[in-house]
Amino acid sequence: MPWNRLSRAARQRRGWDAGLSGENEFWTRWLQGRGLTESEDYRRRIDATTEILEHLKPLIEAPVGSRVDVLDVGAGPLTAVGAVWPGCELRVTAVDPLAVQYNQSLDRLGIIPPVRTQFGEAEHLLDQFQPESFDLVYSRNALDHSYDPMLGVSNMFALARVGGVVRLEHSVNEGRNQRYRGLHQWNFDVQEGRFVIWNKAKHIYVDKVLPPQARITCEKHDPARSGMPHWLNVTIMKTCQVRSELPQQRPMRQ
Secondary structure, eight states, rough: OOHHHHHEEEEEEEHHHHHHHHHHHHHHHHHHHHIIOOHHHHHHOOOOOBBGGGGGGGGGGOOOOEEEEEEETTTSSSSOOOOOOOOOOOOOOOEEHHHHHHHEEEEHHHHSSSSOOOOOGGGGGGGGGGGGOOOEEEESSSSSSOOHHHHHHHHHHHHEEEEEEEEEEETTTHHHHHHTOOOOEEEEEETHHHEEOSSSSSSEEHHSSSSTTTTEEEEEEOOHHHSSEEEEEEEEOOOOSSSSEEEEEOOOOO
């Protein structure tokens, strides 16, 4: 890799590392305040009988009696996916770079999570899991906080089974809106009907990086029309077997 690109990647990683403390502080306050305070979101996340998010069910083909494997990337201390799917065996795996710190906070506060988050970075998922291991690979308000989200998307797609789905749910252009402070270094948006990842240094059309077996659809909520936050939902279906694995560019570890 040319020195100028390597240097930029190293700076991106250092900035990301520095921003992790703020993320940990936010979730520590959230847990101490029971979701500030005893919010519906908090109650849902700590309840072992909470069903999988309703809007995720149509994304997965799950006949009665089948097993559904879900990976939540950047799950935080308590996954929002849910813990059960009536009629099916739901197995949720949650990963986050701050899992160690989160689990220490949970133990200190006496909170028992239905799903225990384990350490994992989006950029290194293939070091932990075998390709095509999950029916749904999910990330909510997290992947745009990573230091190399395009690599994260590529890894998530590799982990999806044929017929499986990568689902991303994020604020639109969060990096720009947060003035690139802390972990907010990237933007997710739709341009010309295409999913794009960008910041001040890069502009990536995701369909140009993923293989043709990736079928990408985007849904962007305009608050003025929908009454919902300025939010982007991206669904990436793996339509058939990928003949060769995507080349994984491993970011330099500092």
